[in-house]
Amino acid sequence: xxxxxxxxxxxxxxxxxxxxxxxxxxxxxxxxxxxxxxxxxxxxxxxxxxxxxxxxxxxxxxxxxxxxxxxxxxxxxxxxxxxxxxxxxxxxxxxxxxxxxxxxxxxxxxxxxxxxxxxxxxxxxxxxxxxxxxxxxxxxxxxxxxxxxxxxxxxxxxxxxxxxxxxxxxxxxxxxxxxxxxxxxxxxxxxxxxxxxxxxxxxxxxxxxxxxxxxxxxxxxxxxxxxxxxxxxxxxxxxxxxxxxxxxxxxxxxxxxxxxxxxxxxxxxx
Numbered sequence: 001x002x003x004x005x006x007x008x009x010x011x012x013x014x015x016x017x018x019x020x021x022x023x024x025x026x027x028x029x030x031x032x033x034x035x036x037x038x039x040x041x042x043x044x045x046x047x048x049x050x051x052x053x054x055x056x057x058x059x060x061x062x063x064x065x066x067x068x069x070x071x072x073x074x075x076x077x078x079x080x081x082x083x084x085x086x087x088x089x090x091x092x093x094x095x096x097x098x099x100x101x102x103x104x105x106x107x108x109x110x111x112x113x114x115x116x117x118x119x120x121x122x123x124x125x126x127x128x129x130x131x132x133x134x135x136x137x138x139x140x141x142x143x144x145x146x147x148x149x150x151x152x153x154x155x156x157x158x159x160x161x162x163x164x165x166x167x168x169x170x171x172x173x174x175x176x177x178x179x180x181x182x183x184x185x186x187x188x189x190x191x192x193x194x195x196x197x198x199x200x201x202x203x204x205x206x207x208x209x210x211x212x213x214x215x216x217x218x219x220x221x222x223x224x225x226x227x228x229x230x231x232x233x234x235x236x237x238x239x240x241x242x243x244x245x246x247x248x249x250x251x252x253x254x255x256x257x258x259x260x261x262x263x264x265x266x267x268x269x270x
Contacts, residue, residue: 001030001107002250005242006216007261010227012196012234014039018100019194019238020048022056022260025251026065029108031055032240036120036194038099038166047085047098047168054081055104056258066108074104074115075176078167082117085168099169103134103192107244111181112190117174118166121198124182125189125210130203132182137165155199189215189243196235200226215243 003025011017018037025031035051037044058077059067067073081102089097101118114122119136135141139162140154154160165175189210198206201222212218219241227234238261251257 001025001028001244002246002248003030003242003244004215004248005030005032005240006219007238007240007259008216008220008223009236009238009261010223012227012230012237013232014234014236016045017236018045018048019196019236020045020052020260021192021238021240022052022258023240023242024056024059024256024258025253026062026256027252027254028065029062029067029106030242030244030251031059031104031106032190032192032242033102033104034120034192034194034238034240035103035167036101036118036196036236036238038101038163038169042094042096043098044100046088047100050084050088051078051081051100051102051167052260054078054084056260060256060258062256067106070106070108070111070113070181071178074106074113074178078102078104078115078117078176079174082167082174086171089168097168097171099166101163101194102167105190105192107184107190107242110184112184112188113179113181115176115178117176118163119195121193121195123191123193123206125191125207126185126187128207128211130207132179134177136163137177138163160199161195184244187211187243187245189241191239191241193239194236196230196237197223197226197239199235200229209241210243215241
């Protein structure tokens with residue numbers, strides 16, 4: 001498969017970076033995944049790490065070069081990450097379960113699938129426009145859906161960090177939204193990002209990634225811009241982007257290749 005991919009993260013104004021991100025590929029498939037550990041829960045960075053490692057491990061165990069049932073794979077792997085967080089919390093006697101959002105996207109056989117839980121987002125970018133995106137699982141998104149606040153007010157509302165769905169956290173509140181498959185078009189750009197990235201930026205700014213001559217540089221610039229706009233209030237700011245095009249580099253591998261940002265290790269005993 002021919003694509004360019006880049007992932008990056010900045011800590012923003014926080015003491016710790018609880019975002020985690022990674023991608024994996026074979027000759028026939030490309031997987032992107034991102035998780036944003038919830039700062040209001042114990043060890044949010046551990047939950048995010050478990051979520052991303054769950055996807056890397058599942059993809060790394062593929063017996064073939066592609067996923068047999070993409071929707072089942074996305075849903076089951078996210079559920080496995082959710083369950084693993086609770087198991088880890090019990091075994092480590094954390095005194096509570098950490099939580100994390102999660103978003104993942106899979107490209108194979110000329111189609112794209114994506115799945116999410118929480119308010120980390122997936123964007124499908126085409127022709128300098130947002131062709132599709134996830135719908136946040138959050139309090140402010142519900143209020144916007146009901147017409148109580150506007151989409152713009154979502155970004156600055158004091159309750160904007162309250163989510164209604166996550167991996168870990170509360171065991172019975174978890175669910176996964178999985179998209180219908182979408183046919184790949186040449187130049188399609190997939191963007192996965194934490195709320196620290198998308199919140200300070202406009203959709204028009206994100207959409208320009210689809211035609212950027214240098215995708216890694218453009219993503220790095222957007223991450224820096226997001227942190228600059230929120231200044232001392234800046235959240236952890238993380239994204240991974242991939243552009244699918246015949247003009248990009250061919251990525252070939254006879255076995256799954258998994259790449260996590262900064263090669264973060266799996267949590268102990270996970």
